[in-house]
Amino acid sequence: MNFDFSDEQKQMRDAARKFLTEKCPPKAVREVLDGKAPYDKELWKGLAEMGFLGVAIPEQFGGAGAGHLELCVIAEEMGRANAPVPFSSTVYLAAEALLLAGSDAQKQKWLPKIASGEAIGTLALFEGKGNPSPEAIKLQASGDTLNGVKRPVPDAAIAHFAVVAARTGSTGRDSDISLFLVDLKAGGVEAKPLTNIDPTRGQAELTFTKARAEPLGAAGEGWSILTQVLDRAAVLLAFEQVGGSDRALEMGRDYALDRIAFGRPIGSFQAVKHMLADMYVSATLARSNCYYGAWALSTNASELPEAAAAARISATQAFQHCSKNNIQVHGGMGFTWEFDCHMYYRRANASALTLGSLSYWEDQLIDRMRKKNAA
Amino acid sequence: MNFDDTPQEAEFRATARKWIDANAPKQYEAELSKSSLGRIRLEKEDIVDVGKAWQKKKAEGGWACLHWPKEYGGRGASPIEKVIWQQEEGVYGKLTQPFQIGEGMCGPTVMAFGSEAHKRYYLPKLASGEHIWCQLFSEPAGGSDVAGLRTRAEKQGDNWIVNGQKIWTSGAHYSDYGLLITRTDPNVPKHKGLTMFFLDMKSKGVEVRPIKQANGMQEFNEVYFTDVVIPDSQRLGAVGDGWNVSLTTLMNERMSIGSRLATGFPEMLEFCSNLMTDDGLAIDDPATRSKLANWAVKASGLKYTSYRAISSLSKGERPGPENSIGKLVSGSMLQDIATYAMDLQGAAGALTGADEEMARGQFQQMLLSSPSMRIAGGTDEILRNIIAERVLGLPGDIRVDKDVPFNKIPTKGR
Numbered sequence: 001m002n003f004d005f006s007d008e009q010k011q012m013r014d015a016a017r018k019f020l021t022e023k024c025p026p027k028a029v030r031e032v033l034d035g036k037a038p039y040d041k042e043l044w045k046g047l048a049e050m051g052f053l054g055v056a057i058p059e060q061f062g063g064a065g066a067g068h069l070e071l072c073v074i075a076e077e078m079g080r081a082n083a084p085v086p087f088s089s090t091v092y093l094a095a096e097a098l099l100l101a102g103s104d105a106q107k108q109k110w111l112p113k114i115a116s117g118e119a120i121g122t123l124a125l126f127e128g129k130g131n132p133s134p135e136a137i138k139l140q141a142s143g144d145t146l147n148g149v150k151r152p153v154p155d156a157a158i159a160h161f162a163v164v165a166a167r168t169g170s171t172g173r174d175s176d177i178s179l180f181l182v183d184l185k186a187g188g189v190e191a192k193p194l195t196n197i198d199p200t201r202g203q204a205e206l207t208f209t210k211a212r213a214e215p216l217g218a219a220g221e222g223w224s225i226l227t228q229v230l231d232r233a234a235v236l237l238a239f240e241q242v243g244g245s246d247r248a249l250e251m252g253r254d255y256a257l258d259r260i261a262f263g264r265p266i267g268s269f270q271a272v273k274h275m276l277a278d279m280y281v282s283a284t285l286a287r288s289n290c291y292y293g294a295w296a297l298s299t300n301a302s303e304l305p306e307a308a309a310a311a312r313i314s315a316t317q318a319f320q321h322c323s324k325n326n327i328q329v330h331g332g333m334g335f336t337w338e339f340d341c342h343m344y345y346r347r348a349n350a351s352a353l354t355l356g357s358l359s360y361w362e363d364q365l366i367d368r369m370r371k372k373n374a375a
Numbered sequence: 376m377n378f379d380d381t382p383q384e385a386e387f388r389a390t391a392r393k394w395i396d397a398n399a400p401k402q403y404e405a406e407l408s409k410s411s412l413g414r415i416r417l418e419k420e421d422i423v424d425v426g427k428a429w430q431k432k433k434a435e436g437g438w439a440c441l442h443w444p445k446e447y448g449g450r451g452a453s454p455i456e457k458v459i460w461q462q463e464e465g466v467y468g469k470l471t472q473p474f475q476i477g478e479g480m481c482g483p484t485v486m487a488f489g490s491e492a493h494k495r496y497y498l499p500k501l502a503s504g505e506h507i508w509c510q511l512f513s514e515p516a517g518g519s520d521v522a523g524l525r526t527r528a529e530k531q532g533d534n535w536i537v538n539g540q541k542i543w544t545s546g547a548h549y550s551d552y553g554l555l556i557t558r559t560d561p562n563v564p565k566h567k568g569l570t571m572f573f574l575d576m577k578s579k580g581v582e583v584r585p586i587k588q589a590n591g592m593q594e595f596n597e598v599y600f601t602d603v604v605i606p607d608s609q610r611l612g613a614v615g616d617g618w619n620v621s622l623t624t625l626m627n628e629r630m631s632i633g634s635r636l637a638t639g640f641p642e643m644l645e646f647c648s649n650l651m652t653d654d655g656l657a658i659d660d661p662a663t664r665s666k667l668a669n670w671a672v673k674a675s676g677l678k679y680t681s682y683r684a685i686s687s688l689s690k691g692e693r694p695g696p697e698n699s700i701g702k703l704v705s706g707s708m709l710q711d712i713a714t715y716a717m718d719l720q721g722a723a724g725a726l727t728g729a730d731e732e733m734a735r736g737q738f739q740q741m742l743l744s745s746p747s748m749r750i751a752g753g754t755d756e757i758l759r760n761i762i763a764e765r766v767l768g769l770p771g772d773i774r775v776d777k778d779v780p781f782n783k784i785p786t787k788g789r
Contacts, residue, residue: 001378001689003682069376253767268770270756273763280762281700285676288697292679295376314672359661362668366658369671370648 013073020081026340032084032200038158044085044117054115062112068298072239079240080247082343084200086120086155092233094121097163101217101225122159124150124206131360134177134223141166146208156204157193177222180213198350230355231308235293238315241351242290245283248322248344252329279322286318309365316352323348387456391463399467407466415469423549426470430504440478440502448502455688477501477508481554484624488611509550511541519757522565528557537603547583547596550576556617561782568781569617574605590743636705639712640674657719673704696766703758706748713742
């Protein structure tokens with residue numbers, strides 16, 4: 001059994017950590033947090049130069065042609081650094097959708113630009129409150145134009161193109177949904193930034209008015225492609241969440257060792273130790289579930305739907321748990337703007353919702369387990 | 376990343392599988408498969424007798440204690456081979472229950488601290504199941520605080536005279552030998568006055584009394600020592616070095632990688648998939664689904680955590696500290712699952728008869744047994760301390776009794 005990343009993949013993780021430690025310190029995250037920039041452009045450029053943006057994109061489309069295990073280790077480091085760049089929207093959602101369903105011409109047009117950092121992409125799925133479902137998609141496609149509103153759409157205010165889920169039928173079946181590719185700079189689309197709990201990951205509203213769109217994948221296949229894209233993104237985002245969990249745990253641990261109260265380090269009190277031990281337990285469970293998700297993702301295994309849901313749930317819980325208790329270990333200082341704890345708390349709770357909420361994925365997991373048992 | 380055996384591992388697995396197929400006591404397979412939780416019982420035979428026969432057969436075939444050196448009754452196998460063996464042994468592994476403390480704790484301690492003659496005599500008999508060993512550590516005054524133990528051993532010529540009481544001794548009533556930690560010097564701080572021995576459980580002055588547990592069963596014992604004579608030759612380690620010796624024993628207790636920790640989840644999933652409530656199948660209820668999903672990811676998290684450890688072993692590396700989470704997670708999971716399974720049954724959830732239509736009383740038994748899972752082999756609180764101190768590097772608790780002579784430590788509160 002070799003249920004681990006290879007030495008080369010671990011080296012890539014080390015390289016990513018070294019790069020991000022240098023180029024993405026908390027100070028850089030704060031530039032975006034404080035609203036001085038919509039995202040960290042320099043970092044984005046650097047990620048492209050390192051080959052991280054196109055790590056899972058085949059060489060013929062301008063990527064490094066490595067694979068999804070390599071992308072997982074980079075995702076973990078992006079989460080650990082709380083990187084304020086549109087990595088998840090562009091790489092986990094837009095690029096994955098193109099890789100799964102794009103025509104050769106579409107891949108040729110966008111994937112090289114993703115790899116080089118020239119194009120930011122996103123997935124426009126939600127239309128107000130609620131979780132992913134075909135019924136909730138109302139945005140109408142008529143021929144090659146789209147009309148309607150999508151919100152929230154991650155990183156949409158800075159994106160160059162979007163994969164858009166639209167209604168192309170009214171039978172009440174999944175096949176009413178089709179995907180489209182929209183060049184957001186070609187007119188007919190208005191982007192309005194929305195405020196959200198994690199300003200380091202922007203959200204926006206997109207209004208489509210007779211916006212020109214080209215089909216992505218076959219008509220009526222939209223929901224099926226979307227489900228696969230969300231599963232793949234769930235695994236990748238789960239690695240970010242695990243990276244964030246580990247960092248929050250480390251911050252709490254370091255503070256508990258350093259902070260003296262009642263004449264001793266607070267880390268010597270069992271109330272604090274046990275809180276940190278429990279954080280370690282959730283982070284460990286999440287990591288192990290994520291490894292299984294990585295295996296399923298990289299081998300396109302039939303277990304992917306179940307593995308992705310388990311990774312998503314476990315990592316969401318771990319990051320929420322670790323970031324919340326990191327503040328608790330820090331006490332009052334953890335609640336200041338000055339300390340970095342809240343940046344992880346914000347990211348944890350925003351990540352928990354971005355692909356559909358925890359309860360949605362819990363529901364999915366049980367459905368998928370039942371399907372497997374019935375088969 | 377893959378789940379495949381190396382060619383060498385695959386060959387070992389095939390050999391093990393072939394041997395098990397030819398030798399396992401298949402007449403018990405169905406019964407053993409059913410008894411997944413709690414105490415294992417066989418309808419017509421004593422589990423210890425059946426276990427002894429299986430252990431003996433394994434020893435003759437070279438499959439007992441297989442990570443031990445050959446000269447002591449083992450096979451000299453690598454850690455990964457031991458894991459593969461456990462996977463292949465499957466349900467028959469449940470028959471090894473009476474020997475696990477001997478193999479996992481007493482044997483390794485004798486191996487580390489016994490004389491060569493002792494090792495050559497006792498270890499092969501332990502491996503073959505001829506002798507069953509128990510571990511005599513916990514006391515009424517020293518559970519989590521093992522070093523607070525009070526059983527006295529006093530030197531008299533070439534012998535030691537032992538007086539005191541042990542508790543929570545699994546299998547003492549059928550054990551032939553015991554690993555015993557005693558206090559030999561009460562005038563020094565508590566960790567420094569301890570000495571380790573092994574003794575014949577049939578020695579004069581040893582009295583074993585079963586403990587009736589909260590769940591109504593009797594799996595543990597109290598063991599009383601009244602002027603029990605132990606020859607000095609049966610001392611393990613130096614006089615006063617018993618604490619260090621015990622750390623070897625306890626370290627082995629926690630090295631249970633690839634072991635089968637029950638979580639209750641597979642049983643619960645099946646139960647909820649079939650239970651019809653007033654509002655339809657239990658598994659269609661959103662609140663139940665949410666709980667199931669939470670338990671599902673804990674169960675899979677534990678499974679893949681152990682796969683990560685097995686992968687380390689396969690590469691010849693030492694597994695990381697991840698496996699320390701196993702019992703901490705599974706213990707309270709059993710308790711939570713049992714509670715909720717009964718909740719779903721309404722008032723009838725309290726009924727325990729094996730003929731009850733729903734789940735044959737298995738969750739009620741799980742409920743009553745599960746508190747012990749959170750205590751035995753390290754309480755949840757001790758396990759959290761271990762994770763905090765050894766994995767996260769946090770400071771140890773401030774101990775008020777650490778440098779005080781043992782006989783000056785207060786024994787009662789106000």
